[in-house]
Amino acid sequence: MEEARRIQALPPYLFARIDEKIAEAKAKGVDVISLGIGDPDLPTPxxxxxxxxxxxxxxxxxxxxxxxxxxxxxxxxxxxxxxxxxxxxxxxxxxxxxxxxxxxxxxxxxxxxxxxxxxxxxxxxxxxxxxxxxxxxxxxxxxxxxxxxxxxxxxxxxxxxxxxxxxxxxxxxxxxxxxxxxxxxxxxxxxxxxxxxxxxxxxxxxxxxxxxxxxxxxxxxxxxxxxxxxxxxxxxxxxxxxxxxxxxxxxxxxxxxxxxxxxxxxxxxxxxxxxxxxxxxxxxGNQDIIGENRKIYQERQDIVIEGLTALGWTVESPKATIYVWPRVPKGFTSASFCELVLDKTGVVITPGNSYGEYGEGYFRISLTTNTKRLREALQRLQDNFGKFEF
The missing domain is CATH 3.40.640.10 (Type I PLP-dependent aspartate aminotransferase-like (Major domain))
Known part of the structure; x- marks a missing residue:
């Protein structure tokens, strides 16, 4: 049952791998906070x-x-x-x-x-x-x-x-x-x-x-x-x-x-x-959802930027999207930093090199988690690492 070469050459899909890592952590009893996948947690109107x-x-x-x-x-x-x-x-x-x-x-x-x-x-x-x-x-x-x-x-x-x-x-x-x-x-x-x-x-x-x-x-x-x-x-x-x-x-x-x-x-x-x-x-139909979403994501973005700033980052607030794209601290690759964060804090962030060679040196935070859990995620980072160097 040999697979076609086009399939053999395909890597596992990025977010399928993230799901596996989340499942592994949960199986160990970790309270995982996922800031990985860009899947809105907000309900359809x-x-x-x-x-x-x-x-x-x-x-x-x-x-x-x-x-x-x-x-x-x-x-x-x-x-x-x-x-x-x-x-x-x-x-x-x-x-x-x-x-x-x-x-x-x-x-x-x-x-x-x-x-x-x-x-x-x-x-x-x-x-x-x-x-x-x-x-x-x-x-x-x-x-x-x-x-x-x-x-x-x-x-x-x-x-x-x-x-x-x-x-x-x-x-x-x-x-x-x-x-x-x-x-x-x-x-x-x-x-x-x-x-x-x-x-x-x-x-x-x-x-x-x-x-x-x-x-x-x-x-x-x-x-x-x-x-x-x-x-x-x-x-x-x-x-x-x-x-x-x-x-x-x-x-x-x-x-x-x-x-x-x-x-x-x-x-x-x-x-x-x-x-x-x-x-x-x-x-x-009614378009109120667009303005409501913007307010929610703006609040979440502000929480993330404020929390990252307290941890030593200098990050500009993006003008659009549901993502924040910070650099990794000194001494880390994208993958090693994200793995360390998951191991130490139970917080999932996405390594930048998952998006290509030029994503190395960055990681992605998705704003698709409620404000309480976002604050908790950033507090876990603060409790475990203090300030990072850049």
Missing amino acids: DHIIDKLVKAARNPVNHRYPSYAGMLEFRQAVAEWYKRRSNIVIDPQKEVVSLIGSKEGIAHIAFCYLNPGDIALIPDPGYPVYGVGTALAGGVPYALPLKEENGFLPELDRIPEEIAHKAKLMFLNYPNNPTGAIADESFYMKVIAFAKKYDIIICHDGPYSEIAFNGYKPLSFLEVPGAKDVGIEFHSMSKTYNMTGWRIGWAAGNARVIEALGRIKSNIDTGVFQAIQEAAIEGLL
Whole structure:
């Protein structure tokens, strides 16, 4: 029963390994506080749940859904973009539903990469960009995201021969894991680069609605020329606390959307229509959840920044996302520091090198834990370590 080479080469998925470590610690009787996985602990709003219950009782929704997604769902996505960013999206040609954006991110590589083709991958970055590329037979080429450059890739440092061979570029702002943001001038450079080298831009934007102090992240699609060269992935997960519901979308360039829809129609049969109806309610209904989430995550971010400062860190407050991305103290690697913290305190943090070579020297804290447990986690660090040196 020999596995295919594409599977043999795959590392265990990052968060599967974290789950294993948590299970091992709990088995030893440790009271684990996980600041690892970016899975919102906040509940899905009642009006969305109520819509699901009602829609699930409709027998029409018990049959196979549309492969591209219900037109009503795609129209809701288009209305959401229009309301948020004044972007005009054709719901029939420029939107496809996804079983969560992760699925679409993995499948887009199969649409465009032949064996040996290159995809430009942010490093550090969400692991699926590289995994999807590798599964499709492509070659991931790392775009270093360095603190001194605001965690933005330096496009002019990409070698000409690599740029000419590249077919896809993945970007993600507001950024996981760094919390970095991107402005219009950066996106304009990206669009010009994509046009010069005939590269498709795949922008991953799930954190666009989790931003603080009046900051409003740009959608890639609102930048002039964006739809000429690419698409944007989004989902209901972080904005509406619906990670387990598995529904998202891709929007943008019609040819790319059609190609993604074509491969999906041959692989899956779409999202349960009752969930699509619930998502429509989320996109078009009461939007109070967005402001409520921002307040909660802002409070949690403040607790983490204050606690890290007391421990010796100098950390800027990210303008968006549910993450904080500090450096590890002197004398540690990302992995050794995170292992020590878990062993000494029962607190789970994610080593930066899990997100790529250029994540080494950092770790990620997720704000998806309530304020009481966040304070307890930071107190455990204080009790066990005092102050760190940097």
